[in-house]
Structure formats: C-alpha cells, structure tokens
Amino acid sequence: MVLLTLLAAITIGIVRMRNLFGVVVLGGIYSFLMASVMIVLDAVDVAMTEASVGAGISTVLMLGALSLTKTEESVPKHLPLLPVFVAVATGAVLVFGTFALPPFGVAETPMNTHVAPYYLQNSIPDTSIPNVVTSVLSSYRGFDTLGETTVIFTAGIAVLMLLKGKRHIKPGPKRRRVSR
Amino acid sequence: MILAAATLAVLVALLLGVIRALRGPTVFDRVLAANAIGTGAIMLLALIGFLTGRPEFLDIGILYALLNIIGTLAVLKFFRYGDLSHPGGKEPGDA
Incomplete structure (x- = not known):
C-alpha cells in the first residue's frame, strides 16, 4: 500500500x-x-x-x-482532452476487468488447476531439469521460446543496421555515395 | 518482530527518498535520491526474503546493486560529457 x-x-x-x-x-x-x-x-x-x-x-x-x-519539454498548446479521456476509459475498463479475477493466492483457480499440477509432477521425469519454470520455458514451450528469441534477434539486427547506415552518412561534409 | 520493524523503517526511508526526488531543486538531489531508493529497494528485498523465510532473495539483491550502479554511472557520465558515447578521460574544459 x-x-x-x-x-x-x-x-x-x-x-x-x-x-x-x-x-x-x-x-x-x-x-x-x-x-x-x-x-x-x-x-x-x-x-x-x-x-x-x-x-x-x-x-x-x-x-x-x-x-x-533538447533537455526541456515544451509546454503543450492546448489541453489534451482526448488523450485524457482515452487514458481514463482504458483505466476504467482495466479496473472493471479486475472485478472478475479470483482473489490473490487462491489455490482452486483455473490457473492453478489446469496444467500446473501436470508440470509439477512430471517435469523432473520428463526433462530432468530441477527448476520447474525453466523446464516449462525451455522444454515444454521450447518452440514458443525459440520464436521469442528469433523476434528479439531480428529486432537487434535491424537496430544495428539502422545505426550503421547513419554512421556512414553523417561524418562526410557532403552527401556522397556510401562505400563499405 | 525486529524484521517487521526494520521493514517499516526502510519504507519510511523510501518515502523520504521519494519526497527528496520530487522536491529536489537540482538534478543532483534527484540522482542521489534515485541511488538511495535503489539501495532501499535492495534492503526491502532482503528483509522480505527473511520475513517470508526465503533468504535466497539475497542473490537477487546483489543483482539489483549491480544494476543500480549502471544507471547512476550513465546519468553522471551524461551530465559530465553530455553524450554517452564520449570516451571519457579528458575533461571537457581541457585543451
């Protein structure tokens, strides 16, 4: 609190x-x-x-x-009424959504009774990884994790390419052809 | 009992740090407050770990301490050189 x-x-x-x-x-x-x-x-x-x-x-x-x-933010010209309305509406919807959630830490919720017991009982015989969270992430949902890693890897390559292109153009006094 | 009292004290310290960060007239007050709040968060983490009987939280506290240093160093370097990619070493006023 x-x-x-x-x-x-x-x-x-x-x-x-x-x-x-x-x-x-x-x-x-x-x-x-x-x-x-x-x-x-x-x-x-x-x-x-x-x-x-x-x-x-x-x-x-x-x-x-x-x-x-620059370091100073400019003062907005008009009152941002529409963004305020959108933010308040989104917050109200989210608060409304929390009313349907089960209380914190209850064991009988669907989240804790659906697949969690299976993972807790079978993860060590199946994967022999002592940490259950690690076994779920890297073995049971291995393809999911592989996809996430691919997305992050692609984003990193894209950022590197953008930065590299900028550095080649910037130092020259005139815009001339970039040679690698 | 003593752990709960210590947790309360750390919460009060966090409150004081937040007040200083919000009111601080200069940027340095805010940087110091951020550093102190980071340390307070580490203390809170360790105390909660002992309160709930899981002293392994101390390892995570060590990680927090390392991260806290990164942020503070970046802020101070930016303030000194105005640019994070500056190689450092020379002062900006030097020839």
Missing part, C-alpha cells in the same frame, strides 16, 4: 516535470519501486526483469536519446 502510494506520487511528478533529465531519473526510481511491488506480490522473476530493463537499460537508452534532443 505504501509502495503504491509512492508509485502514484512519482507518476504525478513525472507528468508535471518539464526537465526531461529529471524525468529520466524519476523513471529509474519508478522502476525500482515497481520492482519492490512485484516482490511483495511474490513475483521475483518479473521484479528482476523490471529492475534490469526498467532501471538499468531504459535509463541508459533514454539518456542516449536525450543527447540527441
């Missing part, structure tokens, strides 16, 4: 702040608080992802983007 209040305070601070550098720092704080909330909810792996991606990599990437632009 305290952590969620702090999260809300940080969010309001991010929205109100005009200095983008401070916004990046506040974003890192937000990620650490969010990771703490995940830990309190007993989702340690999600918390670890949040801390590494949100507080570590995102801060570095946002700073890299900040060095390409």
Whole structure:
C-alpha cells in the first residue's frame, strides 16, 4: 500500500516535470519501486526483469536519446482532452476487468488447476531439469521460446543496421555515395 | 518482530527518498535520491526474503546493486560529457 502510494506520487511528478533529465531519473526510481511491488506480490522473476530493463537499460537508452534532443519539454498548446479521456476509459475498463479475477493466492483457480499440477509432477521425469519454470520455458514451450528469441534477434539486427547506415552518412561534409 | 520493524523503517526511508526526488531543486538531489531508493529497494528485498523465510532473495539483491550502479554511472557520465558515447578521460574544459 505504501509502495503504491509512492508509485502514484512519482507518476504525478513525472507528468508535471518539464526537465526531461529529471524525468529520466524519476523513471529509474519508478522502476525500482515497481520492482519492490512485484516482490511483495511474490513475483521475483518479473521484479528482476523490471529492475534490469526498467532501471538499468531504459535509463541508459533514454539518456542516449536525450543527447540527441533538447533537455526541456515544451509546454503543450492546448489541453489534451482526448488523450485524457482515452487514458481514463482504458483505466476504467482495466479496473472493471479486475472485478472478475479470483482473489490473490487462491489455490482452486483455473490457473492453478489446469496444467500446473501436470508440470509439477512430471517435469523432473520428463526433462530432468530441477527448476520447474525453466523446464516449462525451455522444454515444454521450447518452440514458443525459440520464436521469442528469433523476434528479439531480428529486432537487434535491424537496430544495428539502422545505426550503421547513419554512421556512414553523417561524418562526410557532403552527401556522397556510401562505400563499405 | 525486529524484521517487521526494520521493514517499516526502510519504507519510511523510501518515502523520504521519494519526497527528496520530487522536491529536489537540482538534478543532483534527484540522482542521489534515485541511488538511495535503489539501495532501499535492495534492503526491502532482503528483509522480505527473511520475513517470508526465503533468504535466497539475497542473490537477487546483489543483482539489483549491480544494476543500480549502471544507471547512476550513465546519468553522471551524461551530465559530465553530455553524450554517452564520449570516451571519457579528458575533461571537457581541457585543451
């Protein structure tokens, strides 16, 4: 509860702040608080992802983007009524969706009775991997994980190609033909 | 009992850090507050691990500490050189 209040305070601070550098720092704080909330909810792996991606990599990437632009955010000309309406409507729909969820940590929900007992009983005879989560991710759903890895690999190659093309054009005084 | 009291104290410390991050007049206050909140999150992680009887959370706390350093270093380098790809070494004022 305290952590969620702090999260809300940080969010309001991010929205109100005009200095983008401070916004990046506040974003890192937000990620650490969010990771703490995940830990309190007993989702340690999600918390670890949040801390590494949100507080570590995102801060570095946002700073890299900040060095390409200016540091002060310009004041918007008109009131953003339509985005506010869309955000509030989406939030209301999400809150409405949580009413149908089962209470936190109940053992009889479909999520815990459908395939989880099978994995818990058979993962060691099937795969002989001691960690059940690892066996589900890399053995039972191996093709799924392979697809995710392919997507991320392709995205990384695309980003590398974009950066490389820019570096070849930029240093020359005139636009001349790029030679490798 | 003492663990719960310590958790409460860490939560209060997080609250103070957030206040400083929101009010801090300069960027350095915010960077320091971010660093302190990162440390507080690590402490909270370790305390919750011991409260729920799983001291393995300490390993994750070590990982958090490493990540916290990356973010702070990036922020400080950006502030010094204005560019993350600067090789470092020389000060910008040097000849």
